[in-house]
Structure formats: structure tokens, C-alpha cells
Amino acid sequence: MPAYKELYEQLRTSILTGQLAAGAQLPPSRTLATEAGTSRNTVLAAFEQLRAEGYITGRQGSGTFVAQILPEQLLSAEKPSRRSRRGGSTAKLSARGERLAMVRRVPIPSVLGHEPRGTSFLIGLPALDAFPFDTWAKLYAERFRRSAPQLMRYDDVAGYRPLREAIASSIGTARGIRCTADQVVVTTGSQQALEFCARILLDPGDAAWLEDPGYLGARAALVSAGARIVPVPVDRDGLDVAAGIALEPHARLAAVTPSHQFPLGHTMTLDRRLALIAWAKRHDSWILEDDYDAEFRYRGRPQAALMAIDPHHRVVYAGTFSKVLFPGLRLGYLITPPDLVDGFLAAHLSTDMHAHLIDQAVVADFIERGHLVRHLRRMRVLHQERQHELLRQADRLAGTLDLSPSDGGLHLVGRLAEGRDDRAVAKRALRHGVHVWPLSTHYLGPRQETALLMGYAGTTAEDMRQGFAVLERVLR
Template identity: 70%
Template sequence: MLYEQLRSSILSGQLAGGSKLLPSRVLAAQCGLSRNTVLAAFDQLAAEGYITGRQGSGTYVARVLPEELLQSAPFSQSSASPALHPGAATLSARGERLARARRMPIPSVLGHQPRGAAFLIGLPALDAFPFKTWTRLYSTRFATSASALMPYDSPAGYRPLREAIASYIATARGIHCTADQVIVMNGSQQALEFCARILLDPGDAAWLEDPGYLGARAALVSAGAHIVPVPVDESGLDVAAGIELESTARIAIVTPSHQFPLGHTMSLERRLALIDWAARNESWVIEDDYDAEFRYVGKPLAALTAIDTHQRVVYVGTFSKVLFPSLRLGYIIAPEAIVDGFIAAHLSTDMHAHLIDQAVVTDFMEQGHFANHLRRMRVLYRERQQLLIQEAERIGGRIALAPSDGGLHLVGQLADIGDDTAIAKSALQQGVHVWPLSIHHYHPSRSSALLLGYAGTPKRDMRAGFNVLAKVLQDRPTTTRAKPGTRTI
């Protein structure tokens, strides 16, 4: 192709900058080509900046080629900005706090490639996900309505999905709301950060469960909140302790249905006390209902939002645990008084989540696949929890697990064998992902317990993971042994 030959000669320097090219008629005759072919090559080279024509003089190779224009111009060190010394501040004070904050120890998020699925926290059973159904729904959407989902949409989210969520949440969690109160977010973490930023001013006090979810802590740090760690016991957040510590806190972030990380359920007495405190102080409660779909004993508990007669609870739900984490879809159900403010604020951030994903989730729910998938996963996860406990018993008494009424992980109490963080690090080096409970305490803790996820751990990985964990635990001295079946923490 003549264009490629000429361009190559120019780039290699065979045709130097400023040199004159043969006239198109002469070049066509020499190459045995039509003149139109030569003119087309000249036009393309001229359009890309490789040659230039001079009226009445001819065609010349450009003195400055396009590739040179794309390179950064050299600069002298004297004209450059002075280099920052290692101790120079580059972030705001809040940014520095956020950068130093503890992160959820998810290997892929922290830059590590997981070598196995054993005991990863918050991971659903991807090996049991209905990929064929999901792929078919995606294909149908792209074939029938992709163009309609490409423009901007409401910052509250795709209307049919909001209607599907409102219908589902009424049955599953006892929350009666309208689709207008539902705001679709990019996952529950964005929802938590969004709530903290909208409902808090810098310096406002906020209650945080202790131990608690590190993502909630990061959201409060991002909002510049004054964090008040409130202790948790078997009845959930200790509301009386929170009032004694900071009665005028602006918000409280809680996981009442299945406290993270301990797994306790907040008692009705505590729930009513929390709502009463929020109403009296005109404060807000953020209910993170991250895995309430997975309850294996009795009916699912009603959400805190469902018993809130004062409209002081903001509900946060997610599809990460029921479908898959990388979907990045969650939602907020806001009291009517603050819905418009939330939607306006969402407009100033990322506008809305990916519409194709929202539409496919809508189809998945409306066609009954969502309910069927949940039923199958409840059965599977109950079986995997039982298997987790059996495997723990198989390796001896150095880690004690007790069954839980719900959730996707268990807390294993360790015998007196030292630092749970060091144990988790040793296990990770061998491809087993257990989390130390101590990192979830706000203040330094001497907890000796591990969090083990079972939902996303197939049987083969669970047995292999416990074999590794047994070796890690055996390498550490012990003076007492945990009793299998004892209540954790």
C-alpha cells in the first residue's frame, strides 16, 4: 500500500523533513498505479500531518512529524517546581486520616491475587451462580433496549429497579416504602459514605459499633466525623453506653440483623431504645443490612427500619452478597423528608449507577430468578456452615466455632496461642484467607479470634484450607484449649 510505504519512509528518515516528493503523475507512472490512488495516499498523509502542499511549488515532507508533537517538551530543572521532600504534606488532614485508616483485608482489593477461595469473607457462592440465565438476560437487554439505556437517567436510579426493590423489601424485610424513597447506589460502601457525607458536618459525633465494619469507619473518616466507638455485646449495640459516651451524636451506623463482625442480633429492647434516642435528639440511624437475606432458623427478622415510626432510620441494602460483589449495586431507602436532598446530592457525584446492570437486575428479580437463587443459596450456605464446623472439629480444639442463625461467616475463638493478626498473616502466606477479629476493634485489642467465611468456599477448598490452618495453629504454643461448640467471642 502506497500510503504505508511513504509513511514508513518518512518515519525512518529515508524521506527527510522538508524534502520534496515526486509529482503525483510521475509517482503513479513509476509505481504502476492510477493517479487517483496516489492522490488518495497524499490526502491521507496530509490529513495526518506527514506532508504538506505548497501552492505552485509541490508537496513536501513535514519538518515536524505528528509523533514529535505527542512527546513532552524538555524542560530545565531550574524551571521545574521544587521537589517535595519525603515529609511534605500532599493530602488534606482528612485525606491523610483516610489513607492511614484500616482497610478490609480483601486480597484482591489490597493488590494480592487470591490463590484459593478458602474462608474469604463476604464472598457468595460464585460456583453456584446462574451464569447462563444472567448471560441470557444481558443478551436480551443488549438486543432489545441497549440504546434506550445509554442516555442519562434519574440520579435516583432506574425506575423499574426501584419499584422491584420496594416490592421485594416489603415482603423480605417488612419495610413499606414507595419507589420514590429508593435511591440506587454503586454498592453499599458508596451508600454508607454518601449517608455520612450528607448527614454529617465535619466534627459531628457519630456512633460506630466496636468491634465494627471497617468500611463504616472509613465512611465516617471521609466525612470528617468525630468517631465515638460504642461497645457491642450479645444484644447488639449498647445504646445506654452510647448515650453515656456521646448523647448528642448526629448519626449511628449499625448492623442490627447480623452484627458485623460478631454475628449477634440486636434485641428488640435495644432497637426501640436506639430509635427513641434518634427521635429525641433528631439524630439519624444508618441501618447496614448487608446479609439479612441469609437466615437459616425461622423467618427473616424484620428490619430496624420496619419498626421506625419516627422516620429516623436510613436503610442500606446491597446486591453484592446475594449476587456477586463486582456488580457494585446497592441502594438506600431514605425517609421521605430527606429523599430530595439525597437525590440532589447524588446528581453532583456520579449521577447514577450503570443502567444496563440495573435493567438486568430488574429482569432477574421480576422473572423470579432472584427469589429462586436466594432459596438455593440459603440451603447451600446452611450446608457449608455445618461443614465448616465439622472441619474445625476435625483439626482439634485450637479453634472453636458455634453455629449461627444466619450470615456468611463464623467467628472462631482461638485457644491461648497469641496474636490473631500474626496467625492470619501466616495463613495468608499459604493461601488461606482468615481475618483477625482484632483489626475490627477501634482501639488496640488483644482479641484472639478469626473470621472464617464459608458461603463462597466449596467443600474441596474448605478441607484443604483447614489442613493449612491446622499446621499454622500447631506451630504456635498453647496453654489452654478452646472447647468446640462454645459460643464465639
């Protein structure tokens, strides 16, 4: 067909399918001609045809725009179906892609397709309202003045060296892990760290233990690697190692959250930790230790990390700054046995080279100047106060929604009366602007407990009051 007709058809299709929305401005004819590799007369002829049929309008001195109302006889043109966008006959996913698409998403509002509004008990959020914004801004400004050109270049794929040194130093004090900066790999958040571990340590079809109930992000990483997930039950002592051995003794990897099990909040006992390490040694398997919020413990001293008591170098440790600083930072890290470092660096090179250098440099300054230690000290006090407030206000729902205190973490588990559907409760509460998360979504096996996960660290007392008023109406 003539060149102008081809361009006309492309623009018409874009308008009818909604790719060019009503009122959208089209590029100037000269610009479009250059981008399309055609003459301006061709573009003008296509525009003239679209204008004559009522698809576009021109405004003197303003430009050319998609018409607000399209010709009635053409309104039957269909938009792409939801099925075709998600993998219908025109966009078929791989078998692994289909499995990954079916994994439930982490409870982040934007991932779930909505934004938080009003009162919210979002889990995984620290007290962002108490973050030292002024200190952070000063460190950023100082970094830009002092070393911006150097931080705009490529850098070590393992991460900014001063940050890795700061992590290696602080992790020894806080978690008892003895390591060097060369064992630290900085990632863009803990999810990338989990992905790296699954990709480097597993082949498709390998068995991997996963806590049941467990972290959805770890489940997604294992599915992405093509692993065969073995759900292992969790009790008050943490992962039931004996049950895991009975189910699949030769699993290649065990993904665990021993310091503060997610989502139940239990701490793995020393006996279970030693049994897990012995199993990994005996079967030449790996342990992925996700230590996501070990910094927030309110009673007693935390147990040493699994990696700190593993003499066989079978543990890979994953940490994150999302909870100790803020989630939008998107910085996490891995501490690996020396023999695995090259493999993790190769995984990093195959994705995004390294995390943002300016952010890494500011976090390094924040740690080295003592701001992180002071910030964590304040946050522990504030988070514990907010946990007490959540428990106090929850008394009004005793017998319907029962919460128990926790020695650490950022959320509590509110158990519902027998017969309640936690997913239905969460869905209805969300309609009223209250974000609670159903525990049942974290189970893989048949044993499921219905409860609500309720974040308290990032929720003020007034928001809690309003939230419980809504939950009381929903549950009633």
C-alpha cells in the same frame, strides 16, 4: 533549551523513573509529534539523542523501544520514594485525607495488594459457583436486543425506575419496610450508600456512634465525612445503646448492622432496637441501618428491619446486591425518609450521576421474573450446608480454633486460644494461599478479642479441607 532537548529530557526522565518500562514501545514519530504539538524533526532529533546514549533501540519494521539495559553510569537515578507517592513533601494530603489513608482496608485481596491464590476463606462472598449464569446471560442478551439504545443514555439520578419499583415491592415482603420507589436511591454498591449517608447527615466534627468491633467500610465513610467516631461496645444483644448514651448522648448518627452484626454475627434484640429508635427521636439523631446480608437466615424468622418499626422516620436503610447476587455487580441502594431524598440525589449528582443502566435493568428483570426468590431459596440451603461442613472440619482444631454456629450470614468467627496473635496467624496463612481475616483489626477501643473471620459460603468442601490442613500447621 531547544525543543528537541526538552523532549529528550522528558523521555529520559520517564525511562529512568520507570514510568516507561524496559522494552516499552514508544509512539511512532509522527504520532508523538502530533500529541506533543511539535514537528516530526524535533521528535526524530530527540530519538536520535536517546538512541546514541543507549536509552532506546530501534527495530526495523517494528518501531522504537526502551532499552532493556540502561547505561551503567545513569543507574543511580532514583525512582519516586514510597513516601512521596503516599503524601511526602511533594504531595501533602489534607488532614482528613491523612486520617482516611490510615483507615484499615476492607478484606478484599485486590485492595490489600494481592490476589487470592489456592484455598481461601474470603468473607463476604456468596456461593458464586452456584450462580445461575445461563439465566443471567439470557437476560443480558434480551436487554441488549430490546432496549440497548435507551439504556445507553443518561437516566434518572435516583436510578432505573423499574428497579426502584422492584426494590420497593420486594423489601416490603422481605424486611417489612413500607416505602415507595421515590424513596429508593440506587448506588454503586453499599460503600457508596454509606458515603452518601455520612456526607449528607454529618458535618465535620459531629459525633457518630460506630459498633466496636465494627465494619471497616462504615469507619472509612465516617472518617471521610470528618466525623468524630465514638466506638460503642457490642455484646450478644447487639449495640449497647446504654453505653453509647453514656459515652456521647448527643451523637448525630449511629451506624449499625442490627440483623447480623458485622463482624461478630449477633442479632440486635427488640429491646435494644426500640431503645436505639427512642434515643434517635429524643436527640434528633439519625440511624444508618446497614442490612448487608439479612437475606441469609437459616433458623427462625428474621426480625423486621429497624426502618420497619421506626414511626419517627429517623432510619436510613442501606441494602446491597453484592451478597445476594455477586460483588462484581457493584449495585446497592438506599431507602430514605421522604424529606431526605433530595439531599441524597444531590450527593449522587456530585459523584457519578447513576449506576450502569444495563446492569440495573437486568437486575430489575431478575427480580420481576421471580429468579431472585428462587436463587435465594437455593443459596440458603447451600450456604447452610457449607456452614455445617466448616464446623465439621474445624473439629480437628478444637481447643486451638473454636467456631460456633450462626443463625445467618456468610462467615463464622473462629476464636483463638489465649495468647495467639490473630494478625500474625492470618499473615502466615496467607503465605500458604489461605485467606482468613483477623477480628482484632475491627476494634477501635482497647477491648480486643483475637479470632479469625472465616467465610464459608464461597468455599467448597475440598477447599475447606486444604485450608484447615494449612491452618493446623500454622497454629502448631
